[in-house]
Amino acid sequence: MNRAKLDSIRDAGPAILPSLLQCDFGNLQSEVERLSDAGTSVLHLDVMDGHFVPNLTYGMPVVAGLRRHTNLPLDVHMMISDPLAYAKPMVDAGADMLTFHVEAVSDAVDVAGQIRDLGVGAGLAINPDTPMSQLEPALDCVDMVLVMSVQAGFGGQSFNPVALQRIRDLRSRYPDLLLEIDGGINLATIGAARQAGCDLFVVGSAIFSSDDYGVALAGLNEAMASAQGAK
Ligand SMILES: O=C(CO)[C@H](O)[C@H](O)COP(=O)(O)O
Numbered sequence: 376m377n378r379a380k381l382d383s384i385r386d387a388g389p390a391i392l393p394s395l396l397q398c399d400f401g402n403l404q405s406e407v408e409r410l411s412d413a414g415t416s417v418l419h420l421d422v423m424d425g426h427f428v429p430n431l432t433y434g435m436p437v438v439a440g441l442r443r444h445t446n447l448p449l450d451v452h453m454m455i456s457d458p459l460a461y462a463k464p465m466v467d468a469g470a471d472m473l474t475f476h477v478e479a480v481s482d483a484v485d486v487a488g489q490i491r492d493l494g495v496g497a498g499l500a501i502n503p504d505t506p507m508s509q510l511e512p513a514l515d516c517v518d519m520v521l522v523m524s525v526q527a528g529f530g531g532q533s534f535n536p537v538a539l540q541r542i543r544d545l546r547s548r549y550p551d552l553l554l555e556i557d558g559g560i561n562l563a564t565i566g567a568a569r570q571a572g573c574d575l576f577v578v579g580s581a582i583f584s585s586d587d588y589g590v591a592l593a594g595l596n597e598a599m600a601s602a603q604g605a606k
């Protein structure tokens with residue numbers, strides 16, 4: 376199945392993952408081509424159910440449509456109340472990494488195991504207000520931790536620096552764990568996140584507010600690469 380793509384996500388790091396949340400959904404195929412031409416190596420897809428978060432985006436048909444038009448690995452951020460109900464349909468649609476929220480489930484170890492059994496990577500996300508202790512039981516059972524630097528649900532929010540200390544702590548305890556950060560990442564914040572030890576940087580507004588995705592990505596890559604103390 377898709378675990379080879381998990382390796383390509385891991386190998387891509389440090390990398391910027393465009394979040395399609397703020398793209399032109401009327402021209403999705405062309406948006407993905409523009410991102411691909413600009414050097415994107417992994418796409419981040421925000422799935423919201425209007426229940427776990429007060430916002431609604433898209434589901435399997437859009438993921439499957441993207442899958443038909445790109446070979447890029449698809450990193451699916453599931454902001455939904457019942458991730459297991461949609462895990463297999465999402466994998467069948469073409470997801471390569473399924474990230475669920477620790478706040479949404481009662482047994483993250485079980486959910487991660489069931490996702491991995493589907494042949495894809497399992498990611499575990501945590502909102503800024505949730506105690507890190509909630510991650511503990513599952514940290515040895517996931518392929519990636521997504522540290523939210525905004526409250527999940529909307530693009531265009533301001534970066535919450537609590538994420539930096541969280542990344543630092545996780546990095547010092549788990550040198551090889553894939554770490555992703557999501558929310559408010561831009562030219563002013565990406566360097567600190569890299570310095571903290573992050574591998575994957577989800578970026579929405581800071582790319583889609585630009586007319587030229589190549590220029591936006593080049594600037595972000597430069598800011599990331601020049602951060603001191605990177606892993
Ligand atoms: O998960 C998300 C929101 O819950 C998005 O991935 C994130 O907000 C990206 O957008 P921006 O860079 O504008 O913050």
Ligand SMILES: [Co+2]
Nearest residue numbers: 394421452557
């Ligand atoms: Co996201």
